Amino acid sequence: MRLHVGCAMWTHRSWQGRLIAHPLPAHERLRHYAGWCDAVEGNTTFYATPARETVATWARQTGPDFRFVLKLPKVVTHERRLVDAEGPLRVFLDAIEPLGTRVHALWLQLPGSFTPSDVPVLADFLRRLPEAHRYAVEVRHPAFFTDPRATRLLEEALAPSGTEWIPFDTTAFFRRPPTSEAEREAWGKKPRMPLRSVALTDRPVVRYLGRDAETETVEGWRHWVETTADWLREGRSPTVFVHTPDNADAPLLARRFHDEVRVRLPHLAALPEPIPVGPLTLF
Template identity: 70%
Template sequence: MARLHVGCAMWTHKAWPGRFLPQSLPARERLRAYAGWCNAVEGNTTFYATPARSTVATWAQQTGPNFRFVVKLPKIVTHERRFVGVESEMRAFLDALEPLGDRAVLWTQLPGSFGPSDVDALGRFLRRLPADRRRAVEVRHPGFFTNAGSTSLLEGALADADAEWVPFDTTVFFQSPPTSEAARDAWAKKPRLPRRTRALTDQPIVRYLGRDSVEETVEGWRPWTAVVADWLREGRSPTVFLHTPDNDEAPALARRFYDDVRTLVPGLDALPEPDPVQPATLF
């Protein structure tokens, strides 16, 4: 059965206690509370350090069987060594993630310097990953988006490994200059690449960066609600992550995106209602 997963770049954030999470909540319980709002999360912290297997086991315990983790590979693998001599690091990483089973997608995010000439190395690496693990790749080199030959080359390598291409759509964010400190910081750091909406597998993944304004963020995602609705009708199960420069409203935005898609696909199940944290409206 096709499912839609929505989520954020993290499961805890300084602006969320008292709004999306209880005011005082131990760290070991925050993922459980977040999972009442969203049914997916990006695993960005694993880029910096491989967690202990016991820590990952608590992640599994705090989430249900349909919750999805998209977990970033360590930077030593992707950015520092670029797949060369990383066998021990990958063994440790895969062992640590074992408690998540098939709920975890292995997310290979590559630097902007990783270009078309490096695709063969990427393909060899992907094919060595365990066959029972989902694979996803995010590239940032402009050539993959602007040169048809480079696009086809990467798509072929991903198809051979049954891996998905993860687009990070920042087109709405860069439509006008930043208006906050958080937006100015994102303006300097985030990639500026064309929007890509083609799915390669039955479980496509999208990362969408909106703006400070909720209204602009919602209006900007309209193309994605249509694409995601089509994917669902095709029997695919997409995952969509909602970002804004400060991420203060991200859990509510993720749910609002889900509801917008549901108006186009009425047969899609509603998300469970989260436990109330405060009675005030979110927007």
């Protein structure tokens, strides 16, 4: 029984010297983050495929149980829209090979313009993916959440390959107007996604967006604490990513989420102990 938690990144300016030692060379930052959380979203891979040598440093900084949920490059999902994308996909798969089993899932974040009529393209793409990896899909067109026929169509397309459906829960964030600069910026960028909490596989993945105010973030995730505890009782192994508009306290919040689930399931494996943060230095 294992719950993994994490953030949208492993380095953030506001964490430096407060949660994670500073200064740190780039090849040490992930190791220090991994003392706080045991999973991370690989959002940077959406914009560019990293060098294989860079990925090898990620493997050296994390233990074998650490989880990466890596986003497929946008050239595959957004530019070529899953068609004739074998070349860039092959390059990406070769680059991430050093991570081995740390790759928990490859994440297809599809654009809002991807509609139920495009599902056959997705189904064909999934059929041709290598079986060495597990996959997860995030959709943003509202019909997938509001039209039962569209929901069923997508679930049927995901089933043969054992692909998970990642919900991005923004309901708590959009519950009231923004009150900070970070919230105002996120207000115009984040999708207004309906709540979905159905797991299709034994390894569900959740993305949760709270608020800058800790109390509102915690109140908004109550549903996920109970759902996650239920999944664990069913023998599933979930991964939950906690976001806030400024992400200043995201590692702390991710650990608090884990603690709240562990109150309900005391035998749940504990998170690692953070690496101590040394005093700030000018040299």
